[in-house]
Amino acid sequence: MTEKHQGSCLCGSVKFELSGDFQSFFLCHCTRCQKDTGSAHAANLFARGSTLTWLQGESDVNTYNYPNSLHAKSFCQKCGSALPTRAESIDSIVVPAGSLDSSVPMTPTAKIFVGSCASWSMNLSNIPSYDKLP
Numbered sequence: 001m002t003e004k005h006q007g008s009c010l011c012g013s014v015k016f017e018l019s020g021d022f023q024s025f026f027l028c029h030c031t032r033c034q035k036d037t038g039s040a041h042a043a044n045l046f047a048r049g050s051t052l053t054w055l056q057g058e059s060d061v062n063t064y065n066y067p068n069s070l071h072a073k074s075f076c077q078k079c080g081s082a083l084p085t086r087a088e089s090i091d092s093i094v095v096p097a098g099s100l101d102s103s104v105p106m107t108p109t110a111k112i113f114v115g116s117c118a119s120w121s122m123n124l125s126n127i128p129s130y131d132k133l134p
C-alpha cells in the first residue's frame, strides 16, 4: 500500500502531499548543504517513483539549481522554508525531513559527505541540553 505524507512551510502558505514510500534518509554534511540549510547538514528523505502534489501555495514555491551539479533546493519564497524537490535524474522526490507535518516514518539511513563535516559539529554528544532556552 502506498503511503501518504503531508507537509508545509513555516508561514503556512505552502502545503503539499507526497504519495509514495521513502527508501532512504540521508544526513548530508557536504558544504553545499551547509550553505543551503545554514546548519551542519541537510536531512533529506528520498522517495523513488512517488507523486508530489502541491495542495496550496504552488506559486510561492521557488527552486534553486546549483550550476553544473545535482544540488537543488526548493523553498517558500515568503518564508524561506525548505520544501520537496523533484530530482528527475533519479526519478525521486527529495523531501526535507523538517518540512513534514506527518510523522517521519524512518530513522536516518546514513550520514554522507562526512569528510566535509563542519568542525563545530563533530563532538556534540557532551554539550549541555535544555528543554527550553536556558
Ligand SMILES: [Zn+2]
Pocket: 009, 010, 011, 012, 013, 014, 076, 077, 078, 079, 080, 081
Ligand atoms: Zn512559507
Ligand SMILES: [Zn+2]
Pocket: 028, 029, 030, 031, 032, 033, 034, 042, 113
Ligand atoms: Zn549535501
